[in-house]
Structures are given as structure tokens and as C-alpha cells.
Amino acid sequence: MNVTEIGAIQGASSAQASTLAPVRNASESFGSMLMGGVMNVDHAVQSAxxxxxxxxxxxxxxxxxVMLALEDARLQLQFALQVRSRLVEGYQELMRMQL
Incomplete structure (x- = not known):
């Protein structure tokens, strides 16, 4: 594989990534995004x-x-737990602010 082939592959993957990126509706609230994420995690766990x-x-x-389903559910659950811990840390930081 030469340098031009590698560049073509990288260009194609970046173009695909930009077209596959989800488009969010501007009116979608933060709470509905969180609920959608929780429902996705629940669906992955149920599938596993x-x-x-x-x-x-x-x-x-x-x-x-079976192993792929289990690993997907595990990764989604870990990500959801990380998001939850970051949200709790942010909330605690806001509560510590002086007015």
C-alpha cells in the first residue's frame, strides 16, 4: 500500500464520517436526549x-x-455511567458556587 492509497482511504473515511453524523433537531431538549440515550442502553441490555x-x-x-451483543451492552452501560458521573460532578460544582 502506498501513500496515495492511504490518503484516499483516510479521505473516504472522513467523508463517510461527516455524512453519517447524526443531525439533531434544534428543538430537542436536553432531557429528551438523555431519555433517548437511556432507552438505547436499555434496548442494548435487553438484546444482550x-x-x-x-x-x-x-x-x-x-x-x-452473543459476545458482540454482550460487549455492546457493556460499553453502552459504561458510557451511560460516565455521563451520569459527569452530570453529577457538574451539578455538585454548581451547588458549591458562591452567589
Whole structure:
């Protein structure tokens, strides 16, 4: 692979990333964004539980799909916990401010 091929690949990936970026509605509130994120995490956890149950019951589910579902749910849950801890830290910082 030469330098021009690498540049073409990087250019294509950056163009794809910009077209795939989600567009947020300006009227969407912060609370609704948080609730949407929590619902996405809940859906990922439920999907992982269903995959594990299906695998345990002997369904034709490959083990790698079960592991991917579990890892996706774990990562989404960790991200949600990080967001929660940052929000709590921000709230505590606001409460410590002197008026």
C-alpha cells in the first residue's frame, strides 16, 4: 500500500464520517436526549439478555453474536455511567458556587 492509497482511504473515511453524523433537531431538549440515550442502553441490555437466553436454550445463535451483543451492552452501560458521573460532578460544582 502506498501513500496515495492511504490518503484516499483516510479521505473516504472522513467523508463517510461527516455524512453519517447524526443531525439533531434544534428543538430537542436536553432531557429528551438523555431519555433517548437511556432507552438505547436499555434496548442494548435487553438484546444482550435475549441473545444469552437464546444461546442457553440451544437456538441457532453463533457464540460470537452473543459476545458482540454482550460487549455492546457493556460499553453502552459504561458510557451511560460516565455521563451520569459527569452530570453529577457538574451539578455538585454548581451547588458549591458562591452567589
Amino acid at each position: 439478555n435475549a441473545a444469552v437466553a437464546g444461546f442457553a436454550l440451544g437456538n441457532e445463535l453463533p457464540p460470537h453474536q
